[in-house]
Amino acid sequence: MKRILATMVLVLAGVTSRADTVTTNWSSGFTASGVIPDGNLAGWSDTRVIGGLSGLISDVNLSLTLSGGNNGDLYAYLVHSSGFAVLLNRVGRDGSNPFGYGNAGINVTFNDGAATDIHYYGGTGIPSGSFQPDARNISPLSSGATLAGFDRANSGAWLSSFTNQSANGSWTLFIADVVGGGTGPTVTSWGLSLDLVPVPEASQWAMCGAMAVFGAGYFWRVRKQVTGEKSARK
Numbered sequence: 001m002k003r004i005l006a007t008m009v010l011v012l013a014g015v016t017s018r019a020d021t022v023t024t025n026w027s028s029g030f031t032a033s034g035v036i037p038d039g040n041l042a043g044w045s046d047t048r049v050i051g052g053l054s055g056l057i058s059d060v061n062l063s064l065t066l067s068g069g070n071n072g073d074l075y076a077y078l079v080h081s082s083g084f085a086v087l088l089n090r091v092g093r094d095g096s097n098p099f100g101y102g103n104a105g106i107n108v109t110f111n112d113g114a115a116t117d118i119h120y121y122g123g124t125g126i127p128s129g130s131f132q133p134d135a136r137n138i139s140p141l142s143s144g145a146t147l148a149g150f151d152r153a154n155s156g157a158w159l160s161s162f163t164n165q166s167a168n169g170s171w172t173l174f175i176a177d178v179v180g181g182g183t184g185p186t187v188t189s190w191g192l193s194l195d196l197v198p199v200p201e202a203s204q205w206a207m208c209g210a211m212a213v214f215g216a217g218y219f220w221r222v223r224k225q226v227t228g229e230k231s232a233r234k
Contacts, residue, residue: 019058020198022167024050025191034187036069039180043075046187047172055196057167060159061130062087062110062192069177069185071127072100075140076175083162085110086155089134090178092123094148104185109193112159119147133159140178167194 026048036044062078064087076088087110092101101123108118110133118131136150137157171192177184 019195020055022053022194022196023191024048024194025063025189027189030187036074036175036177036184036187038069038177038182038184040184041176041178043174043176044184044187045172045174046190047170049170050192051168053167053194053196055167055198056164057162057194058164058197059112059195060085060162060192062133062159062173062190064106064108064110064173064190065188066106066175066185067188068104068183070100070179070182071103071106071123072097073177073179073182074175074185075178076173077157078159078171078173080162080171081165081169083165084137084157085133085159085161086135086137086157087133088118088175089136089138090140090144090147091119091121091134093119093144095143095145098144099179100144106185110159117152133157140176167196 026046030046031044034044034046062085064076066074071088072090072092074088075090076086078085078087088106090100093099101121103123103125105126107126107128109130110118111130112132114130114132116131117134118127119134119136121127121131135152135155135157136147137152137155138146138150142150173190175185175187
């Protein structure tokens with residue numbers, strides 16, 4: 001019986017746990033050549049359509065490369081289907097730094113599982129490597145103290161908001177430079193890394209169901225036999 005149960009667990013694990021990773025990267029075809037207007041809440045956006053993929057999303061990472069501008073002026077988010085993730089929201093801006101980080105350029109991968117919140121990457125040089133998305137789902141015009149104190153853990157504006165959705169359809173990256181008085185940054189490239197888990201087919205679930213019925217019948221027969229032996233000994 002234990003072997004049967006173990007086999008059923010392995011079959012179910014094989015049906016539901018295997019993930020395929022699909023990566024995309026876009027570096028051309030941008031509106032306004034990727035230049036984000038300075039001091040304009042209307043911002044800039046780029047929409048890409050993905051199709052022909054099977055399975056449901058189990059994890060999403062987003063890579064983004066920007067040049068120029070002022071990082072502390074930027075607000076960025078990603079939208080797909082019912083998912084929404086805030087990537088940047090005035091990085092470095094808090095109660096003691098009302099202007100945010102003043103350096104220019106970004107070359108990062110946003111990953112919910114990264115160790116560091118992008119909002120506090122340090123403000124020196126061009127940030128690179130993996131960072132948690134900002135996830136502060138409030139107006140980029142909020143005060144520094146409000147941004148710093150926002151409960152981002154429960155904001156719902158993480159990349160995990162895309163989990164269990166189909167990857168097919170439109171993905172839109174939005175970026176705005178919300179403070180005037182300089183030049184806006186330029187988007188060099190952005191892309192997605194999508195982990196997709198196959199949706200089990202009816203035949204696979206039917207096989208698991210048949211094994212469950214067989215296992216239950218086997219267990220019942222063994223139990224009946226043991227009960228009969230105990231009765232015979234009395």
